[in-house]
Each structure stands twice: as structure tokens, then as C-alpha cells.
Amino acid sequence: MREVAIIGVGSTVFGKFPEKAIFELGTEAVQAALKDAGISPKDIQFAYYANLYGGMVEGQAALRDAGITDIEITNVENACTGGATAVRRTWYDIASGLYDIGIAVGSESMTTSPIAGKLIPPAKGDLSGELGMNTMAKFALSQRRYMDISGVTLEQIAMVSVKNHHNGCANPYSQYKKEFSAEDIINSRLICDPITQLQSCSTTDGAAAVILTSLNVARRYTRKPVIIAASVIRGGDYAFRQKDITFSDVTYKGVKGAYTMAGIGPEDINLCELHDAFAVNELQHYVELGFCERGEEVALLMDGVTNIKGRLPVNPSGGLLSKGHPLSATGVAQIAEIVWQLRGQAGKNQVPDAKVGLTHTLGGEVADLEAGAVGVHILKV
Amino acid sequence: MTKVLFQKGLFEETQGEPALIGSKCGSCGQVLFPVKSVCLNCMSADLESIRLRRDGILYTYTTVYMASEHFPPPYTVGWIELPEGIRIFSQIRGWQENPLKIGMDMRLYIETLWRDEDNEVIGYVFKPVIGET
Numbered sequence: 001m002r003e004v005a006i007i008g009v010g011s012t013v014f015g016k017f018p019e020k021a022i023f024e025l026g027t028e029a030v031q032a033a034l035k036d037a038g039i040s041p042k043d044i045q046f047a048y049y050a051n052l053y054g055g056m057v058e059g060q061a062a063l064r065d066a067g068i069t070d071i072e073i074t075n076v077e078n079a080c081t082g083g084a085t086a087v088r089r090t091w092y093d094i095a096s097g098l099y100d101i102g103i104a105v106g107s108e109s110m111t112t113s114p115i116a117g118k119l120i121p122p123a124k125g126d127l128s129g130e131l132g133m134n135t136m137a138k139f140a141l142s143q144r145r146y147m148d149i150s151g152v153t154l155e156q157i158a159m160v161s162v163k164n165h166h167n168g169c170a171n172p173y174s175q176y177k178k179e180f181s182a183e184d185i186i187n188s189r190l191i192c193d194p195i196t197q198l199q200s201c202s203t204t205d206g207a208a209a210v211i212l213t214s215l216n217v218a219r220r221y222t223r224k225p226v227i228i229a230a231s232v233i234r235g236g237d238y239a240f241r242q243k244d245i246t247f248s249d250v251t252y253k254g255v256k257g258a259y260t261m262a263g264i265g266p267e268d269i270n271l272c273e274l275h276d277a278f279a280v281n282e283l284q285h286y287v288e289l290g291f292c293e294r295g296e297e298v299a300l301l302m303d304g305v306t307n308i309k310g311r312l313p314v315n316p317s318g319g320l321l322s323k324g325h326p327l328s329a330t331g332v333a334q335i336a337e338i339v340w341q342l343r344g345q346a347g348k349n350q351v352p353d354a355k356v357g358l359t360h361t362l363g364g365e366v367a368d369l370e371a372g373a374v375g376v377h378i379l380k381v
Numbered sequence: 382m383t384k385v386l387f388q389k390g391l392f393e394e395t396q397g398e399p400a401l402i403g404s405k406c407g408s409c410g411q412v413l414f415p416v417k418s419v420c421l422n423c424m425s426a427d428l429e430s431i432r433l434r435r436d437g438i439l440y441t442y443t444t445v446y447m448a449s450e451h452f453p454p455p456y457t458v459g460w461i462e463l464p465e466g467i468r469i470f471s472q473i474r475g476w477q478e479n480p481l482k483i484g485m486d487m488r489l490y491i492e493t494l495w496r497d498e499d500n501e502v503i504g505y506v507f508k509p510v511i512g513e514t
Contacts, residue, residue, distance in 0.1 A: 118447065118448075119445070119447050119449065121449065121450065127388065127415070127470075128470045129450075130387070130388075130450070130451065131458065131470060131471065131472055131494075131504075132445065132449045132451065132452045132456055132458045132472060133458065133470060134445070134449060136445075137443050137445055137458060140443035140445075141441045141442070141443050141458075141459065141460060142441070144441045144442060144443055144483070145440065145441035145483060148441070148483045189446075190446055191445070191446055191447060192443045192444070192445050192446070192447075193443050193444040193445075193446070194443075195443075238421055238422070239468070240411065240413070240421075240422070240467055240468075241422075245440075245441065245460070245468075367470070368421075
């Protein structure tokens with residue numbers, strides 16, 4: 001396998017843009033990535049395009065208007081992990097030597113999707129879905145038990161949302177850009193008890209794109225290529241094998257694989273963008289990602305370790321809670337955020353001297369499995 | 382109104398005693414719900430259909446305040462842990478009258494899940510067990 005690097009990243013602002021088609025958002029992100037890389041659209045040899053709620057060949061439409069046609073284009077879907085999956089496939093096609101230059105894109109318009117204004121259900125006919133399951137209920141069930149067995153309070157969980165909304169205020173790509181207090185978060189509308197609206201990510205539209213090349217080719221375009229040290233996608237195992245629904249086994253296994261692939265451990269990570277679709281997830285993921293032992297996660301948050309100025313900043317972008325969560329775009333956008341950080345281009349949210357960053361997405365609800373898929377990437381300079 | 386089963390083969394009611402129907406693997410002992418044709422744990426085809434125990438423990442629950450396809454808000458769902466060692470996702474009824482608490486005893490009932498234009502859809506729910514020791 002060859003080393004693969006990122007030479008360009010681009011993103012739309014995340015927000016509510018019902019007037020924009022999914023492919024229009026995609027085009028905007030692709031154009032931004034091309035500009036960032038300083039590469040001609042004619043030099044892109046292949047593409048993976050992630051989208052869940054659109055129609056056919058969304059990728060071809062988005063790339064068409066950015067001047068990219070007549071190449072291999074694959075459209076992919078993997079729920080919230082779709083974007084990370086597009087990056088993983090692009091990584092593999094270059095690492096294996098098949099191509100030298102490719103683009104991974106994720107785009108989603110949640111405001112115009114069939115589930116706009118609804119809780120996200122599993123696929124039609126899913127046993128749990130028919131009985132009232134949705135992605136928020138799934139994590140509300142986890143949060144209820146987590147609070148019950150660990151003694152972690154709603155006030156402590158709300159502090160994740162306070163931190164990430166604070167970070168998002170200085171991120172020009174963020175949907176909210178607004179500070180909230182723990183009280184605001186707890187007193188916002190109750191949706192799936194104990195999850196309130198502001199403990200949850202919002203309905204969001206947006207797209208992001210990253211351009212990958214072999215490391216040798218990357219040096220032609222940039223003096224600071226960001227290397228993909230690990231790229232992992234893993235599907236969830238049977239739910240009957242999950243001992244405790246408050247601990248994501250698929251996240252634990254996925255990140256373990258990523259650490260092995262990168263030849264590093266959690267102690268080497270300088271910053272992290274993780275899947276905070278719900279505030280409670282961030283605390284649980286600290287443990288699964290190896291940032292602390294079980295029972296220490298609240299201290300990690302409350303002691304400021306995961307603040308931008310802390311030892312291990314988590315979601316310095318504002319995360320899904322503040323940036324928003326256009327499902328298939330999220331995994332790609334997280335990688336763009338880490339690239340900006342590793343290049344020193346993250347503006348007011350810059351983490352000092354960051355060399356190694358980790359991204360994590362977790363998505364998809366399906367009966368009898370713990371989750372749909374996890375995606376983990378480790379980037380380094 | 383025609384009474385229709387929510388999905389075939391999930392449950393039965395004999396002599397007034399309802400039960401969910403699962404599979405038990407003769408090779409590794411894994412219990413599965415709903416019935417499967419092979420054991421998902423060890424891939425053995427040596428499965429027998431069994432009636433799962435009617436009573437379980439509330440593992441966790443949530444009340445949902447937005448509509449789903451079949452249920453108007455608010456509705457409550459949860460995971461019930463059965464003595465066979467598996468968790469069942471289910472609608473929970475009786476939560477307005479009896480405050481739910483993780484670890485409480487729950488019992489299976491066969492009831493109308495929802496009504497659509499022509500049909501009354503029959504399925505399973507769990508309710509808190511009250512006043513028994």
C-alpha cells in the first residue's frame with residue numbers, strides 16, 4: 001500500500017438551504033476543494049460521492065457543474081458514515097495503486113429530504129422502526145441507562161453541548177454560531193426523554209469535499225500534505241453480542257483498528273472531531289476511543305481537557321451539535337476541519353501545534369445490530 | 382375493521398398466555414428473536430422454536446414526543462431484558478399510570494398496536510407489573 005495524502009479540502013457553510021439542490025451543495029464543496037488544492041478539474045481521475053436522501057447519480061450531477069466528467073464515479077450510502085466511507089474508498093483506490101488523484105464528496109439536504117421535520121427512522125419494514133424506533137430514541141435509550149448506572153447528571157451531559165456550541169461560535173462553517181447555557185440546553189424542547197432539542201444536532205444542509213493523492217503526487221501540489229495514517233470502516237455486530245448499550249463496541253473495534261493501522265495510540269492524538277449527534281455520545285465516545293477509562297469521562301470534560309485550549313481538544317469545530325449534521329457530508333467535513341487544524345488554518349479555533357488528528361462517525365439504525373457503521377480516520381502532518 | 386397481525390410468527394397466545402416466539406440454537410445455546418432459519422451466533426441450522434418467558438426486566442426506556450409512522454406522540458418504547466438473556470425492543474404501555482424505573486418487572490401483552498384505514502394491527506407490548514411480589 002502506498003501512502004495517501006490530502007491536498008485540498010472544501011466545504012459549504014452548514015445551515016438550512018432548502019432552495020439549493022443536493023448536487024448544487026456538492027458542486028460548491030467540490031469547487032472549494034479544487035481551489036484549495038490548486039488543481040484543475042481535468043486532473044481528477046475518479047470520485048466517490050456520498051448521499052442518502054437524494055435521487056440517482058447525485059455525484060455525476062454535482063461533479064458535472066465543477067467540470068468533472070467522463071471519469072469513474074461511484075455513489076455511496078452508509079447513513080451518517082457515508083462521507084467517511086467515500087473517503088475510505090478513495091483512500092483505498094490510491095493506496096492500492098489503481099489511481100493517483102481522486103475526490104471524496106458528501107452532500108445532504110435534510111430540509112428537503114422525505115424525513116424533514118421528523119425523527120430519522122430505519123429503512124422501511126425494519127422491525128424496530130415499525131415499533132417506533134428512530135435514531136434519537138436509540139440514543140435516548142442509551143442515555144437513560146447511562147445516567148442510571150453511572151450517576152452522570154443531565155447538567156454534566158449538557159456541558160458537552162455548552163462546549164461545542166461555544167466552539168461553533170468562531171467557526172464560519174457552523175450552523176448555530178450561538179452560545180447556550182446548560183440551563184438553556186436542559187430547558188429546551190423535550191424530544192426523546194431525556195434528550196432535549198439542544199442536546200441534539202439539528203436539521204442541516206451542507207456538503208464537503210476532500211482531494212486525495214498518492215504522497216509523491218501530493219508534493220507537486222503542496223509543501224504541507226496531510227497524510228492519512230489510518231482509514232477504517234466497520235459495520236456493527238449483532239445486538240445480542242453487545243453487553244451494554246451505553247458502550248459502542250463498533251466504535252471501540254473501529255478505533256482499535258485505526259490505531260493499529262497508524263501505529264500509534266490514543267495518547268498520540270492531539271485533537272479529535274467525533275460524532276456528537278447527541279451530547280451524551282461525546283462522553284461515551286471518550287471512553288470507547290481510549291481517551292480515558294470508564295468513569296473518567298465527565299472529569300475529562302469538566303476539567304477542560306477537551307476544550308480548545310486543553311490537552312486533547314474534542315470537536316473544536318463545534319461538532320455536529322453546533323455545526324449541524326447533513327448526514328452524508330459530516331464524515332467528509334470532519335476531515336476538512338482536521339486538515340485546516342493541522343495546516344494551522346483554523347482561525348480563532350486553532351489548536352496549537354496539532355500534528356495528529358482523529359475523526360469518528362457512527363451511523364445507521366437497523367434492527368438486531370448494534371449500529372450501521374463506524375468510520376475512523378487518523379490524519380497527521 | 383379487520384384484525385391483522387403486525388408481522389407473522391412473532392408471538393402466539395395459547396390458553397390466554399401470550400408469548401413471543403424465538404429460536405434456541407441446539408449447538409451454541411444462543412436464543413434469538415424473532416425466529417431465524419440459522420443461528421446468527423454460530424450459523425448452525427439446529428434451531429428449535431421456543432416460547433420466550435412472558436416476564437422480563439426494564440433495561441431502559443424513553444418517551445418520544447414526536448410522531449413516528451404509526452404512533453402519535455407521546456409514546457414510550459424500551460428494551461426489556463428477558464430471563465433467556467436477550468433484550469426485546471417494544472412499545473411500552475401503562476407508563477402514564479405507573480412511573481417507569483430501570484430494573485422494574487415488565488410483562489408481555491398482545492394488544493392493538495395501531496389502526497390504519499381498514500385494519501387493526503395486533504402486536505406485542507410490555508407493561509409494568511404492579512402490586513405483585
